[in-house]
Amino acid sequence: MSCRAGCGACCIAPSITTPIPGMPEGKPAGVRCVQLDDDNLCRLFGEASRPTVCRRFEYDRELCSDDREQALRILTQWEQATR
Template structure:
């Protein structure tokens, strides 16, 4: 499966604990990554500064569903289920 252009669910819905250029402490869940452009594309895609966790994500039906909205729902649920103390 290929990423849906402009979806950006994984760049917004989930927390990222790795440093991101412009977000040295990572980003909390639900916060838009500062590296997203206005059309929801990663401005550091393919650059060495891109966190390994980001480049390691692979689009899949289990993670992305059938629409951008479904991807947000799935990723938000996964984020909540993986919080300590859930």
């Protein structure tokens, strides 16, 4: 299986400590990235300005689960466990 279009959990749950266009200080955990559009798609996908951490994140069944709400819960738990 591959990334679910419109999920966006990885653009909300984790913190990102590097600059993102529109978020020069990065983003805190649980905050929606400004580059996530209304359809939960990344506006920077495929662009050089997309943060490295985002480009390296890949779908993983254990993290992303079967639906968006589960993915948000799991990624939030992992974020809290790695603080």
